[in-house]
Amino acid sequence: MRNRLSLAALTLLPLLASGARAQTELTKADSFLRPVLARASNQSAGWTSVVVKFSGKLDSNQRQQLTALQADTYRNLELIGSAGVRLPTRNLKALAALPFVEHLSADTTVKKSDEFITEHSNAKAVWNDFGYAGWGVNVAVLDSGIKDNHPDMAGGVIANANFNASGNTEDPCGHGTHVAGIIAGFGCASSGPGSFRTFYGVAPGAYLVDVTVLDGKGQGSVTDVIAGIQWVIANKTALNIRILNLSLGHPVGESYKTDPLCQAVEAAWKAGIVVVCAAGNTGRQSDTAQAGQLNEGYGINYGSIQSPGNDPYVITVGAVKNVDGNRANDKLATYSSRGPSRLDFILKPDLVAPGNQVISTLSNTSYLATTYGATNAVKQTEYKTGRDTSSRFYFRLSGTSMAAPVVSGAAAILLEKEPWLTPDTIKARLMLSADKVSDKGGLYTDPCSYGAGMLNIYNAIQSTAVATAPAVSPNLYQDGAGNVYINTSSMLGGTQVIWGVNGVNNLKVVWGNQVIWGTSANILNASQVIWGSAVWSNQVIWGTNTNTVDLSSKAIRGE
Known part of the structure; x- marks a missing residue:
């Protein structure tokens, strides 16, 4: 295990990170090699195969320089002034630094990053067309820890802090490592000779800050989580933390205006940190499917958003599932929690993203690995030629916990x-750039299920919208006739511009064409379940002092 960083060293990290990212050799590499190149060091193990573009025909001195790096030229590509070269990964930076090397590309027979989270969020298209992969951006992960000696994490976790009473380290649960890989895993364990799939995170150039707030069973107190959030805010500048991921929560037991956890995430938001929260996995009305019911027979459990995802400031994320490999046919996972939020009727989730049966990094001695290895293990032969054994590096999990990262x-x-x-x-x-989608099993777009739509990073990277007012999620209300309306006073300024964004004054731009007021009131099936005080006031609110990650069968195995 790498040494933990001292607090005295924390102030140096932003400078060190920016200096590393500024190295000119990074600009010579394609988006697949950049994560490997950025983390390459004298201690790096293994070999890397690359296509090297040279500035001209090599002379004897230049060939000697390649030999000194143990570079084996296994294929001449004279047509394009290049060669296929295999060399120790530890020498990759030195190769890129050679003045006669113009460009490096990954040499592989596989379709890199052809995976659910990167393909269906359009992250891969952004890498290829724009070159952005989160370089130099630091993300705090409040979870069960991160196994930072995982090949896909090594060097990517820049600081650690532990606020769980158990004092566990190195992610004994397995949940936090999986979440971290979705954000910034850089696919080393699924790259190289014999690999035909590579499991990248969405932003493989980002660095991670590991803040442990949950124990080996994925549980922790609200105070543990708030202590972690306090630490993140206090170290925001020193560690250049820009984003906070919370793939955890508890049932809503009070208004967000008094909920301590909601107040904490609001403080982080107002301190300039983007806070992303899982919506929850309680979107089904029943555990067994029944003919004639919506939501693939399970019924829709409106009002099931968990805290702190019920806070109007944060970005709350629901989960979609892959149906047939075609992004256009992705469907909302039946378990994805629905809005509006309990008690405050906040319109949530804000958007949805891939989250079902996601392959990501594994903490191989964790609770999840040992308890659910029989059903959720990833076979090595799923991504690499060789023995048909369970991978020591990757695992499948499902849920809004996977969609949030x-x-x-x-x-x-x-x-x-x-x-x-x-x-x-x-x-x-x-939200503005999200794809407006309809439930493939119904006739309507349901903002209480899909929010503003499905994440589309390719659209978002080209957006020029600027919010000059808080981008709070609005609340809903019901009139005497049962019609459901968006309370525009909670989000519109005096100029009737949503969130202060110029030119955006139509709610349908955000939530689609069939929104939930007047003519579409019926989309909140059995709306009395949401507004009927007799139902909610009698609900047993368990665990209001505890934050957990969902380790139920539907979240473990998905659908």
Whole structure:
């Protein structure tokens, strides 16, 4: 395990990170090699195969320089003035630094990053067309820890702090490592000879700050989480923390105006940190499907958003699932929690993102690995030629816990391009650019299920919207006739411009064409379940002093 960083060293990290990212050799590499190149050091193990573009025909001195790096030229590509070269990964930076080397590209037979979270969020298209991958952006992950000696994490976790009473380190649960890989995993363990799939995170150029607030079973107190948030805010400048990911929560037991956890995430938001929260996995009305019911037979459990995702400032994320490999056919996961929020009727989630059966980094001695290895293990032969054994590096998990870090990665990409963006502008751009979608099993767009739509990073990176007012999610209300309306007074300024964004004064721009007032009131099926005080006031609110990650069967195995 790498040594923990001292507090005295923390102030140096932003300078060190920016200096490393500024190295000219990074500009010579394609988006697949950059994560490997950025982390390459004298201690790096293994070999890397690259296509090297030379500035001209090599002379004897230049060939000697390649030999000194143990570079084996296995294929001449004279047609394009290049060669296929295999060399120790530890020498990759030295190769890129050679003045006669113009460019490096990954040499592989696979379609890199052809995976659910990167393909279906359009992250891969952004890498290829714009070159943005979250370089220089630091993301705090408040979870069960990060196994920072994982090959896909080594060098990527820049600081650690532990606020869980158990004192556990190195992620004994496994949840935090999986979340971290979705944000910034750089695919080393699934790259190289024999690999035919590579499991990148959405923003493989980002750095991670590991803040442990949950124990080995994925549980922790609200005070543990708030202590972690306090630490993040206190170290925001020293560590250049721009994003906070919270793939955890508890049932709503009070208004966000008094909920301590909501107040803490608001403080982080107002301190300039983008806060991304999982919506929760309680979107089903029943555990068994029944014919004739919506939501693939499970019924829709409106009002099931968890805290702190019920806070109007934060970005709350629901989960979609892959149906047939075609992004256009992705569907909302039946378990994804629905809005509006309990008690305050905040219109949530804000958007949805890939989150079902996601392959990401594994803490191989963790609770999840040992308890659910039989059902959730990833076979090595799923991504690499060799023995048909369970991978020591990757694992499958499902839920809005997996969707939230996809959006955190998206925020990192936006902040790399424009570091001055505020959390409100990030939220506005992600929501305005989201693809407006309809439930493939129904006839309507349901903002209480899909929010503003499905994350589209390619659209978001091209957005120029600027929020000059808080981009709060509005609340809903019901009139005497049962019609459901958006309370525009909670989000519109005197000029009737949403969130202060010029030119955006139509709610349908954000939430689609069939929004939930007047003519579409019926989309909140059995709306009395949401507004009927007899139902909610009698609900048993368990665990209001505890934050947990969902380790139920639907979240573990997905659908």
